[in-house]
Amino acid sequence: MATLDTLPSEIILQIAHSLSPLDIVTLQFVNRRLLDLGRDDTLWREQCFNNSSFLTNLRRRRELITSEDVQEPGFRDLALALASGNGIGDSRLAQPREEARDLKARSNERIRIMANWDPSYPDEKVHWYDEYIARNAPISTSWLQQPRNRESAEHEYLEVRGMGLYTPAGEDDATLVVAPLDDGSVCLWDLSGTKGRKGGIIARSKSGLISVDPNSQDATGKRSKMINTGVTECVSVDSVRNRAYFAVQSGLVEVDLETLSTVSHERFPFSITALSEAKHPVPLTVGTNLSLYLHDPRTRRAGGGTGDPTRIDSYDTAFASLGSSSSSNFRSLLNPEPNPQYAHLHHPGPLSILHLPSSGDEWDGNGEIYVAGRFPSVLNYDRRYFPKLRGTIHSGARLCSMASLPYPFASMEKDLARRGELTIEQIREAKTRPGKTLIACGEYNSKGSLEMYGLSPNPILSTISSDFQAGSLQNSAMKNRQTSSSSKLLSVSNHGTRIVISDGNGNLKWLERDGFTEARRWNIAHGSVEAPRGIFGTLGDHYMDSGSGDIVIKLANTHSGRTDKPVKEDDLVLWTGEKIGLLSFSGKPGFTADSFEDHGNKTPEELNRELEERTYSETMGRALEANANEVRWMRGLGLGLGSS
Known part of the structure; x- marks a missing residue:
């Protein structure tokens, strides 16, 4: 141990690079020095990269380099770089058809590929150990104590x-x-x-x-x-x-x-x-x-x-109030002419309102207001000139939730980076330009729509509008209506260096900041001792097959962005429309419904009987649902034109 303590930090980190993530975590228990080194950001950033779907997708796309027809040096450099990741890679790519390439060239190519993947920005502080946990650790859902009706004898x-x-x-x-x-x-x-x-x-x-x-x-x-x-x-x-x-x-x-x-x-x-x-x-x-x-x-x-x-x-x-208003006042409410006290909407139904500060993350009383809802465009207002409409961003979808990032977004660079085609200089230029990102989600033609828009710091160029140089940001809009979800997206939020969305099937999906690359997914029916209840009681794992059960209408991040937070405290709060849950990165829930139940003077026999009744209800619920699925599947088979 004395010899290990005298080793330079660079050598210990080089040894740690050859260990598995589980061994690196075990190494942290030895002493405080190894604890600090075992949480090195560079070390865990590479672990996140090695286990990312970005790298898996890139290897798939580059498998053509193994064919006899491909002899370009650029492809060979990429193949060797992908195969030199500490033993992680396709063994077929690790066997060059010509003499071994220069090690420095391989290392530079791997650095370039990692830079294409890296979702962080130069001035953003990221705890990559926490990121690895959020990307790979088990997930559990704990449901908060459900309140009861105090005015009813049944206390439902x-x-x-x-x-x-x-x-x-x-x-x-x-x-x-x-x-x-x-x-x-x-x-x-x-x-x-x-x-x-x-x-x-x-x-x-x-x-x-x-x-x-x-x-x-x-x-x-x-x-x-x-x-x-x-x-x-x-x-x-x-x-x-x-x-x-x-x-x-x-x-x-x-x-x-x-x-x-x-x-x-x-x-x-x-x-x-x-x-x-x-x-x-x-x-x-x-x-x-x-x-x-x-x-x-x-x-x-x-x-x-x-x-x-x-x-x-x-x-x-x-x-x-409408009750005391005259008919002329009511007509005034529907008058499209501007009114200094409120902004008239030509289309009804705003569902999400987002405030953005005028500069950075500091709230100074100024800034922008973005409104989305049951209309085809995102409306943009400047608080200083409210209620005058400053511009619009055309979407075409029905948007119901919005979030923002204080960093720039350019769809063309994101597409090239997703394919690993940008140089390090291009990546640096794209990430250091000024601007913000508007993230929105909703429904387009019954499918989920995840949309990202780059906002310029110039007030004239901050929106895509026919009134203000409509083509100035034509490359800064991304609309994922293919792979985001097969059902309506309900909520969106930032979660570390990822974007998390919820859909109408009860799924949570974490995406990279390009809006396409999936980091992981989860369904709220899993990992909970008390699985969400449907109309026939707890559905458990069968919920995933049936597509029924609770859905996450709104999600929120408990982390405010501070850099000194403890490990594993980046939880998500989920609202299903009926109850609230806490999603954590842990092997088991932090609490269950039984944790809050006061059994009073009930005997063990009474508690056992209640458990049996609940189990029977759950079993009957699964049986009835399985029968309904069978009926739907068999409907029309062999019944000719009379089936419906």
Whole structure:
């Protein structure tokens, strides 16, 4: 051991390069020095490259170099570079037909290929050890404690009607989940275990707190007037001010997360369909069916809802509520002429609103607003000149979720890099140019559509619009409508150096930043002790075959981007429309539903009987589903024209 401690770090790292990933992890347990060296970024970056589907696809495409007809030196250099990766490669490529090539040329070619794959940017800090874990480690799904109805004798489970992440003061990453429940209450869960049991409920408001009519005494009426079904972006959390905003039909309810009491309740002319991120001091953007509003709580009118938590305030416009508006005011809402108080939408149904700062990642109160939804283009507004429309990005798809990267995107360079054809100089130039990337997902002709757009820092060139030099960014748009998903994409988010998307089949798919190369995939029915329940109970592995079960409507990353985070704390929060789960890179879930159950005074016999009943329900569910699949498969066989 003394001899090993005296070895230079370069020699130890050279030895580590010849070890398997499992052996490198074992080496980290020897002492602190080997722990630091065993997590070297260069070492794990190469491990990620060696295990990437990019390299597998590249080898497939270059198999033609083994034919007798291919004699070009460039192809031979590539073959030898692919075959010289520490014993990883096709053995057929490791046997050159001519004399051995120069080792330096091989090394340079391998460096060039790795640079084509590398998804990181020059000023981006990446922990490649965490990246390897996220790309290759087992995945498990843990479901947060499901709240129960306190006003019912049966205490049945309540559905979770939205989701937002909350980072309290003093925390670096999101540690709490905020969500409205079916009874009109607001619930908080602990993700980290620092304020209570991990995955458990730590606070819950009274029922009916965020219903449309807080003065109603009818519990049934409150539940029927909760958040609109189909509105995904219905919760927005401002962690700086400890406030959460909930879209409830046409009302916007502001709740103090420290006291779980209503601060204000403002009404809009139409039902709210999307909320932007709430980040102080930038005003919240509220999207209704036919209009957009900038909501700034600092400009609330005197006599607002701060004094009386049950008071319903009207939005400060000339037509605050449809009930008291005259017919002429209602016609004014549908008037396409610009209005200084709101932006009129010519097509109804915004589903996602994204804020981008004017420079870098710093929020200065300025910046851009991007709106996507049930219309063929992404709308772009400048907050300083709102409500004037600055430009549009034509998509043609129905988009429902957006994300962004503070790095440039050029589709032509990404396509060439995906095939390993760029030089190191070309890669450096593409990654150092200014700009941002807009990522969007949705549906196009019943299939999933993942789209990426390069945004220029020049305000005139930031959008693809007929009004502003339409051809200036013609090479900066990528639309993957072939391999992203066979069903509608529901949500998109950044996850490390990858893009993660969810689809209508319950699948999660991680892609490289080119939008095409798949890093890995997962289905939420796997890796969970309590598999998602369908209408006939738990479906387990059979879920993958049937295509039924829960789907991830919205996903969010708990990691805020800090560089000193502990290993394996880059989790994803999943919302299925009924409950919330936590996806972790671990061999087993961190908690289960039984972790939160209070069995009270139940005897072992009663608990065993409940288990038997649940098992019977699950078995019957699988049997009925298998029978339904058989009926569908046999339908029409041998029945002639009378079958349907």
